[in-house]
Amino acid sequence: MSISLKLERYKTGIDGLDSVLNGGLPENRLYLMQGEPGTGKTTIAFQYLLEGVKVNQKCLYISFSESSEELNAVADSHGWDISKLHMLELGSIEDQLKPEAQNTIFYPSEVEMNQTMSVLYKEIEKIKPDRIVFDSISEMRMLAESSLRYRRQMLALKQFFAKQNCTVLLLDDLTASPKDLQVQSIVHGVFNLQKLHPEFGNERRRINVVKLRGIEYLGGFHDYVIRRGGVDVFPRMVSSHHDPSLVRECYSSGIAALDSLVGGGLDAGTSTLFLGPAGTGKSTLSIQYAYAAAERGEKAIVFAFEESIATLLTRTSSIGIDLKKHIDAGTIKIAKIDPAQLSPGEFADQIRKAVLNDDFKLVLIDSLNGYLHAMPEEQFLTLQLHELLAFLSSQGVATIMVLAQHGMIGHMMNTPIDLTYLADTVILTRYFEAEGSVKKAVSVIKQRSGLHEATIRELMFRPDGLYVSPPLKQFRGVLTGVPQIISGATSPVENDE
Secondary structure (H helix, E strand, O other): OOOOOOOOEEOOOOHHHHHHOOOOEEOOOEEEEEEOOOOOHHHHHHHHHHHHHHOOOOEEEEEOOOOHHHHHHHHHHOOOOOOOOEEEEOOOHHHHHOOOOOOOOOOHHHOOHHHHHHHHHHHHHHHOOOEEEEEOHHHHHHHHOOHHHHHHHHHHHHHHHHHOOOEEEEEEOOOOOOOOHHHHHHOOEEEEEEEEOOOOOOOEEEEEEEEEOOOOOOOOOEEEEEEOOEEEEEOOOOHHHOOOOOOOOEEOOOOHHHHHHOOOOEEOOOEEEEEEEOOOOHHHHHHHHHHHHHHOOOOEEEEEOOOOHHHHHHHHHOOOOOHHHHHHHOOEEEEEOOHHHOOHHHHHHHHHHHHHOOOOOEEEEEOHHHHHHHOOOOOOHHHHHHHHHHHHHHOOOEEEEEEEEEOOOHHHOEOOOOOOOOOOEEEEEEEEEEOOEEEEEEEEEEEOOOOOOOOEEEEEEEOOEEEEEEEOOOEEOHHHOOOEEOOOOOOOOOOOO
16 A cells, blocks of 8 residues: 655544554545444544644534534533634524625525535635534435435535645434445545444444555554543554564562472563462462562552452452552552453553553453453454553563463363463462362463473462462372372471472
8 A cells, every 4th residue: 555655644633543544634635434423423523623723723613413502512521622613503594695694504404505515615715724524414415315416516525625725524424324335435534433332331432444545554443432531542452563672581479489380480571371260369479470570679560350459458468468568659550440341442552551651561460351251242352362462572561361260170160261372371270179178279381481390389378478389299180179199298388498
C-alpha cells in the first residue's frame, strides 16, 4: 500500500485513534463514520472539531437530525466548551429563505434537495471551515428519495468540499440503510463503530477502519469506551510495533529453595504460569516475586481480578509480606480489575501504559480465569494474549500469570483453557495427603530459558514467610494427591537447605 507523504495529518482529538491511523486523517479528504445510535459518533465528531479549534482552525458542525439544545447537552455532559464551533442546524427553510432571516435553520423534509443544498453551500462558502462534520447522511438519503439522485448528490458534495479545501467527516446512523456501499465507494475513508451487548456486564464498543485510501493503518477491531471527557480508543496490541529492550535480568523470589527449583530465578523478558487448583498457594507464590522485586527497588504491578486489595494486604501481611510499605513507596501497584466492566483492549492498554509510561518491570496477572471471564465471547483470546506476552517480552518485562484448575485433587483436574504453550515457564502446585494432613507441593514442569530442577518440594506458609522444603525424596506419587512413602526415607521438612 502506498503512503502519501505530502498531505498534512489532522489529529482527531483521540490519541488512540490517531495511533490506529498512524498520525491522523489526511487533510482535504472526505470520510464516513458509520454506527448505530449509541456508538458515540457525535462524541467523536465533537472531539475531532475541538481538536481543530485548539490549532486555530475554523470548524463547522452541520446537523440534520439533532437540535442545538441536544448538541449542547452532549457537550455539557463531557465538560466541553463548544462556543467556538460554528453550528449549522438545519431546521426550517422557510425562515432561512427570508431576506431578514439570520438563523441557518430549515427542515430538509419540507423542501426539495436543490434548495437545501443551495443554502448549505452558501453557509460553507461564507464560513470557509477547515473541518466539517455532517450529521447525518441518513436524512440526506431520505431527502433524495431515489438511490440515483442520492448518489449524484453525494458526488456533488464531494466535488464541492474538494474545492473548499476542507476535511469532512460524514456521520451515518445506519437507520435508512444498514450497509450503504454507494457512499463507501465515494469517500476516502470509512470507519465502522459497533456496540456489543454481552449477556452480563457493560456493553462493549469497538471500531475498525474499513477503508483508508493511500495510507497504512492498523487493521482489525480496536476497543473503545465513552467516558466523561470523550472517547478513548485502545489500539489492538501488536508487539512488533514497539522497540525491543535489550536489558535482561533474573528475578529472584528471595527464597533460596524456590530459586533453586526454577534454576536460579525468573528471567526478564519471559512469562511464567502458576498452574494448580484453588488454595494451593499460586497467588501467594506469585506475590512473593513481586515483593522480592520491590525489596530490590524494582517496580512491580499486580492486576487483581478476583481478590480485593484489602483482602490481599491482610492475607500477605499474615505471612510476613508487607506490601503496604511498597505500595506507599510506589514500587508496587495493585490495580483492581472488574471483569464485568472491562474489554480486552482496555486491559491490554492498561498494561502497555504501565510498562511504557511508568516503567514497571514485573507484571502479575491474577488470575487468567478472571481475564477469561472478562471476555467470554471473544473468539481470539489466545491470540490477544500471545500479542500481549510478546510485547512484554520485547520490553524485558518479567510476566507472571496465575491460572486456577478445576478440581482439587487426583486425576479429575482440568484447565479452562490450555495456555501452557504460551508460557516460557510453568510452575505446578498440588495438594497431597501425608501423615494425616493435607499438604501443598510445588514443582516446575517447563522452562524454556534454562535448566530447572525436576524435583517436587513441599510448600508451607508460616507467620515469618513462605517455606519451600528440600526435594520430597521420601514420597512417590505426590502429583497424584495420594503419595506412597518410600521405605526407609526420612522427612526433609525440618531440614532446611
